[in-house]
Amino acid sequence: ADLDPATGEMISRRKDLLGPAYRLFYERPLHLVRGEGVWLYDPEGTGYLDAYNNVTSIGHCHPRVVEAIARQAGILATNTRYMHGAILDYAERLLATMPDALGHMMFTCTGSDANDLAVRIAQSFTGGKGIVVTETAYHGITQAVSEFSPSLGENVDLGAHVRTVPAPDSYRVTEGLAESFGASVAAAFADLKRHGIKPALFICDGIFASDGVFGDPAGFLKPAVEAARAAGALYIADEVQSGFGRTGDAMWGFQRHGVIPDLVTMGKPMGNGFPVAGVAVRPEVVEEFGRKARYFNTFGGNAVAIAAATAVLDVIEDEGLVENARVMGDYLRDGFRDLQTRYPAIGDVRGAGLFIGVEMVSDAAAKTPDAAAATAIVNGMRDENVLISGCAKAANVLKIRPPLVFKKSDADHFIAALSRVLARLS
Numbered sequence: 043a044d045l046d047p048a049t050g051e052m053i054s055r056r057k058d059l060l061g062p063a064y065r066l067f068y069e070r071p072l073h074l075v076r077g078e079g080v081w082l083y084d085p086e087g088t089g090y091l092d093a094y095n096n097v098t099s100i101g102h103c104h105p106r107v108v109e110a111i112a113r114q115a116g117i118l119a120t121n122t123r124y125m126h127g128a129i130l131d132y133a134e135r136l137l138a139t140m141p142d143a144l145g146h147m148m149f150t151c152t153g154s155d156a157n158d159l160a161v162r163i164a165q166s167f168t169g170g171k172g173i174v175v176t177e178t179a180y181h182g183i184t185q186a187v188s189e190f191s192p193s194l195g196e197n198v199d200l201g202a203h204v205r206t207v208p209a210p211d212s213y214r215v216t217e218g219l220a221e222s223f224g225a226s227v228a229a230a231f232a233d234l235k236r237h238g239i240k241p242a243l244f245i246c247d248g249i250f251a252s253d254g255v256f257g258d259p260a261g262f263l264k265p266a267v268e269a270a271r272a273a274g275a276l277y278i279a280d281e282v283q284s285g286f287g288r289t290g291d292a293m294w295g296f297q298r299h300g301v302i303p304d305l306v307t308m309g310k311p312m313g314n315g316f317p318v319a320g321v322a323v324r325p326e327v328v329e330e331f332g333r334k335a336r337y338f339n340t341f342g343g344n345a346v347a348i349a350a351a352t353a354v355l356d357v358i359e360d361e362g363l364v365e366n367a368r369v370m371g372d373y374l375r376d377g378f379r380d381l382q383t384r385y386p387a388i389g390d391v392r393g394a395g396l397f398i399g400v401e402m403v404s405d406a407a408a409k410t411p412d413a414a415a416a417t418a419i420v421n422g423m424r425d426e427n428v429l430i431s432g433c434a435k436a437a438n439v440l441k442i443r444p445p446l447v448f449k450k451s452d453a454d455h456f457i458a459a460l461s462r463v464l465a466r467l468s
């Protein structure tokens with residue numbers, strides 16, 4: 043793409059200063075200076091409809107969160123080695139949104155850090171090392187977690203203790219999905235055992251975000267979780283993407299499947315942009331770990347982080363955002379299905395609440411993935427000032443995650459832009 047000189051200069055400064063590992067979104071990268079609600083703004087004041095940021099889930103710079111952070115930063119910002127009531131009140135409220143079995147809450151700063159801790163606890167409890175994940179899963183960036191995050195790419199080696207299973211692809215496996223996914227997990231654990239590796243855990247994202255967004259049929263996770271437990275492994279629900287009401291039917295993605303995890307990890311939208319993340323765990327699973335290993339995370343659960351997280355929970359409740367995610371998600375999917383009748387390149391429209399996947403194909407009958415079409419649409423939407431991205435093993439699925447405060451007028455704006463992009467490309 044032809045870039046204006048200012049963009050070109052900023053890209054080259056980034057390369058000089060931040061080094062080679064960073065990546066930017068879009069052929070024409072965005073320079074953003076401000077956010078408000080569902081909108082992001084560039085230096086010229088042009089607004090971009092944000093349908094991708096799963097962190098600022100209750101809207102950019104929500105005044106109640108901004109106020110809570112500022113207020114607490116002016117009173118006290120310190121760590122969990124001193125007593126503070128707010129962390130207890132928050133943990134109590136958060137745990138009340140989960141099945142009773144999950145009785146303790148531990149705080150970290152990032153989702154990676156939460157998964158790293160959850161895996162340590164699970165490996166300590168089971169005495170095993172073996173991990174089963176889906177084949178395009180992403181769980182984070184620490185050394186341990188990158189070893190079971192295959193979506194980081196071929197240059198990052200999976201651990202010898204890691205096995206992958208195909209994603210629960212509801213578009214292609216139209217019958218017996220739950221059973222076939224469960225059988226894959228069982229086979230992966232059997233393979234670990236054959237290689238002398240004791241099973242420790244099965245971890246999956248609550249909506250299989252990087253695998254291509256799979257939430258249906260509800261309940262399909264059950265046989266996989268049973269297979270993990272039959273192998274002596276624990277089930278970790280990674281709710282970093284799917285948590286905090288995004289799936290529209292409940293606070294947590296796993297609840298859609300009627301399963302109860304041994305550990306739940308969370309992050310991203312927890313503080314609406316302020317770094318706060320954590321692990322919910324069954325007390326019996328962490329009991330011995332807690333006796334043997336001291337846990338201290340300097341910034342995890344600090345008073346300012348808890349103030350942000352508390353304000354986020356208040357807003358989700360007071361603004362009815364779980365319900366809004368359900369209603370707006372259904373509305374958007376209906377709009378996309380309507381477009382599908384005119385554009386057969388849209389092979390499948392799926393997801394739950396405001397976590398939506400739209401799969402692009404070059405041949406609808408054969409369901410042939412079309413990554414080029416998905417990339418063209420993501421960049422075409424950017425040219426319409428609407429922000430989305432892509433996912434899936436074949437990189438052909440549009441990943442659409444609007445803020446939970448998305449209104450009908452925002453959805454109409456989105457659908458109109460997508461309709462123009464599809465018309466232009468076809």
Ligand code: PMP
Pocket residue numbers: 151152153154155157180181182183247251280281282283309310
């Ligand atoms: N788990 C999932 C499912 C994620 O999507 C991510 C982040 N994209 C992480 C974990 C890691 O979170 P963080 O970037 O906060 O370390």
